[in-house]
Structures are given as C-alpha cells and as structure tokens.
Amino acid sequence: MDLSSVIDSESAAHPAVRILDDLLRIQSVNPHYEEEARGERDVADYVEERMRKAGLQVTRQPVVDGRDNIIAELRVGKPESALLFEAHMDTVSIGSMENALIPNYREGRLYGRGACDTKGALAGMIHMMERCAQHPEHLNADLIFCASVDEEYAFRGLTTFMSLHLPLSGAVVGEPTELGIVVEHKGCARFTVQTYGKSAHSSVPHKGENAINAMMDVVRYIHERVEPGLATTKSALCGKPTIVVSTINGGSQINIVPEACEISVDRRIVPGESPEQVLSEFERDLRAELSQTRLTIEPLLLDPALNTPHDAAVVRSAKQAAATLGLNSSLRGVTYGSNASKLQAWSGIPSIVYGPGSIEQAHSAEEWVPVNEVVQAAEFYYQLACSYKGNQEESS
Ligand SMILES: [Zn+2]
Structure with missing residues (x-):
C-alpha cells in the first residue's frame, strides 16, 4: 500500500x-x-x-x-x-x-x-x-x-x-x-513622475521643448544614480531595496514635439525604511539633480x-x-x-x-x-x- x-x-x-x-x-x-x-x-x-x-x-x-x-x-x-x-x-x-x-x-x-x-x-x-x-x-x-x-x-x-x-x-x-x-x-513606494515641455510642429522642433528628452534625464538618473545607491542598504531577512521604472507614456502624435511624458516607478522598501521618507528624499534629490527640468511627482501607493x-x-x-x-x-x-x-x-x-x-x-x-x-x-x-x-x- x-x-x-x-x-x-x-x-x-x-x-x-x-x-x-x-x-x-x-x-x-x-x-x-x-x-x-x-x-x-x-x-x-x-x-x-x-x-x-x-x-x-x-x-x-x-x-x-x-x-x-x-x-x-x-x-x-x-x-x-x-x-x-x-x-x-x-x-x-x-x-x-x-x-x-x-x-x-x-x-x-x-x-x-x-x-x-x-x-x-x-x-x-x-x-x-x-x-x-x-x-x-x-x-x-x-x-x-x-x-x-x-x-x-x-x-x-x-x-x-x-x-x-x-x-x-x-x-x-x-x-x-x-x-x-x-x-x-518588504513594503513599497509607488509613484509617477511627469515631465513637461512645449508642443511644436516636429518640422520646427527648436520652437518646442521635448518632454520625452526631459524624461530621459530622469530615467538615466534613476538607473545610473539611484539604483546603484540602493546596494548599500540591506536588511538581514529581506535583502536589498529595489527600484524599477515600470511604465512610460509620452507624446501624442508623430509630428508633434511632445509636451508631456510620464513614468511609473515601483520602489520596494526594506524594514527600517519608511515609504513616505523614501519618496520625499527621492523627490528632493531628483529636483536638486535636475533643477532645470519641469516635473511633478504623484504618490500612488505607500505601503510600509x-x-x-x-x-x-x-x-x-x-x-x-x-x-x-x-x-x-x-x-x-x-x-x-x-x-x-x-x-x-x-x-x-x-x-x-x-x-x-x-x-x-x-x-x-x-x-x-x-x-x-x-x-x-x-x-x-x-x-x-x-x-x-x-x-x-x-x-x-
Ligand atoms: Zn494573500
């Protein structure tokens, strides 16, 4: 049996x-x-x-x-x-x-x-x-x-x-x-970042401001500066925090210089971090780094x-x-x-x-x-x- x-x-x-x-x-x-x-x-x-x-x-x-x-x-x-x-x-x-x-x-x-x-x-x-x-x-x-x-x-x-x-x-x-x-x-801080430009006919792009180009600076900053910095924080039981730019949307038409672009970001936090603090520090550092860029940040979910x-x-x-x-x-x-x-x-x-x-x-x-x-x-x-x-x- x-x-x-x-x-x-x-x-x-x-x-x-x-x-x-x-x-x-x-x-x-x-x-x-x-x-x-x-x-x-x-x-x-x-x-x-x-x-x-x-x-x-x-x-x-x-x-x-x-x-x-x-x-x-x-x-x-x-x-x-x-x-x-x-x-x-x-x-x-x-x-x-x-x-x-x-x-x-x-x-x-x-x-x-x-x-x-x-x-x-x-x-x-x-x-x-x-x-x-x-x-x-x-x-x-x-x-x-x-x-x-x-x-x-x-x-x-x-x-x-x-x-x-x-x-x-x-x-x-x-x-x-x-x-x-x-x-x-782990918990998370989920948020969106918006960049703003000025629309213009794409045959005269110098008359506009490209919001997608502005967003490239934001994404590069997250990938090249924020991400490596996370390696220094570590929790014994949960490992390291992570950050992922998970969606991107921008522009409206192929022949228009885009006036807006948005990304959503999922930042996983570890015990000892607070989602509110993580988000406010991210915003402070991003604005300091890209002081010329017009941008806004909207929280989506702050989960401890x-x-x-x-x-x-x-x-x-x-x-x-x-x-x-x-x-x-x-x-x-x-x-x-x-x-x-x-x-x-x-x-x-x-x-x-x-x-x-x-x-x-x-x-x-x-x-x-x-x-x-x-x-x-x-x-x-x-x-x-x-x-x-x-x-x-x-x-x-
Ligand atoms: Zn469940």
Whole structure:
C-alpha cells in the first residue's frame, strides 16, 4: 500500500481541510479584477454562519459596495492581551486556471483558486476559533478573528477593521509562508513622475521643448544614480531595496514635439525604511539633480514594510508553539507585502505572518497548497491561541 496516500487521506479528513474544501468551491474574486467577480459576499456568509454556530459574538462590518468583514470575538476577560487572527477572503481572478472552483487532490496537494492565497490559512483560523469556542477555559487571552475583504487590491477591509481601534496586543496574519514565522517583509513606494515641455510642429522642433528628452534625464538618473545607491542598504531577512521604472507614456502624435511624458516607478522598501521618507528624499534629490527640468511627482501607493521586534510576545509565543509541534521555529523575512505591516506600522501592533503554501503558487494558473501544511497551520494557530498570554508573562 502506498503510504503517502494513507497520510493524504488522513490529512484530507482533518476539519481544517474540509473547511478549505468548502471555501474553494465559493468564488470570491476581488471585483477589481474581473467582470464576473462575486466578491467576498458568499464566503462572508459561510464564515459568519460557522462563527455563529460556534457560539461566538459576530459582527458583520460593512466596508464597501456590500462587501463586509466578518469579525468574531471570543472574550475570556483578558482584553489587555487580546490576540488578532486575520486572513483575507478575496482571491485574484480565475484567469487561465482550469477547474479553479473544484477542489482537486493530487499527490498531497489541494488545487483551487485561493488554495494558498489565502483560503488555506483562513480555513485553519476558522477551525481554530471553533475549537477554542468549545474550550475557552484553555485561553489566557481574548481572541479576535477578522476575515477581511479587498486585500488583493487596496486592503480596504483591513483599514476599515483598524478604524474600530480594538485594543490588540498582537496579530497573526494568514498568508502563504510555507509555515515560516515571518516577522519582516518588504513594503513599497509607488509613484509617477511627469515631465513637461512645449508642443511644436516636429518640422520646427527648436520652437518646442521635448518632454520625452526631459524624461530621459530622469530615467538615466534613476538607473545610473539611484539604483546603484540602493546596494548599500540591506536588511538581514529581506535583502536589498529595489527600484524599477515600470511604465512610460509620452507624446501624442508623430509630428508633434511632445509636451508631456510620464513614468511609473515601483520602489520596494526594506524594514527600517519608511515609504513616505523614501519618496520625499527621492523627490528632493531628483529636483536638486535636475533643477532645470519641469516635473511633478504623484504618490500612488505607500505601503510600509513589516518590521516586528523579534522579542515581541506574539513572536516568542509563535516560536514556542512551532517548537511544541515539531515545526520550524526560526524567524523569516519575505519580499511580498501583507496586512501585517499596516497593523505594525500604523497601530504599533506586533504582527507576524504565518500560513500554509508558498507564494510561488499564489496568483498562478496552478494554485495549490500542500494538504499536510493546511493541517499543520491549523494546529499551529490553535497551539498559539491556547498558549498566548500577551505581556502578562513578564508580570506573572
Ligand atoms: Zn494573500
């Protein structure tokens, strides 16, 4: 008998995997990406029903266009050490993925849109809340679970949740980390640069000013001066910052000297950098370098990096929980962004990212998650929820 199939069927029977199976059948494509997108509505109904059945206090929090966060609370009289579990309900578009809404088990993997990003983590958290609701006497901290909307576009679910200002002493954000405890990740400053000239007939170009030529100076400055300078900044867990000029548009017609040109720039920041500061320094230096050039700069997205103190209570408890379960307890950094950095940077809530599956399979035509990792992540969330005491450890 093939041992792996026995292990697979055992894992597949785990309640977290049954929940994931349900979630994969429910389309929850972010409406930003597709005409036929259903949004998070149906997944929200599913999560809400399960949380109510578990006897938890549930709030349906409107965010935008009928899209609601589901917030479930398990209060045990320890609000000062409340721990948040958060995972998003939306997925990217189905795209070219085949049978994206029919869970398919193959060689220990479960395929489906959202399997690793991030319904595997969501399922584990749902299961953890249900288990904790049965035995609240095991808890040393209040638990709050937020299934959020719109992470894949503008993270409006998380920002709306944060507007509640619930006291929190730590947070666990579910994203695919291959069961690594992520305490650092990159953020970004995305912006556009516009240069301006003066239009003229292209047969008499000396009567105009060429905005594309002006932009060439900007692009050369970024490539030859800014890019090499980034090599000196380095984070131990996330590597170096990067900068990419990713689009360029200019001119209107072949026989007109262009009066405007625009580029968009994606500058990835590392822990220790702030996106606002990175952008303002870039602007200051660019204007100093090209003082004769007429230009403007518009921010598009300023997303902080995750930089959680390695000795925060949630990090220590996470390491302990992983060690107890025989899982990898080392701390990691990743290059992609998540809701955790907003919790950490904007509200000072020490946050980690943890979940089954790899970012390599996220957003791809072949999205899958290892079934055993779904089980292990669910067990990790439960272990962490039960053992977490916030900052009470120090005083007791
Ligand atoms: Zn995600």
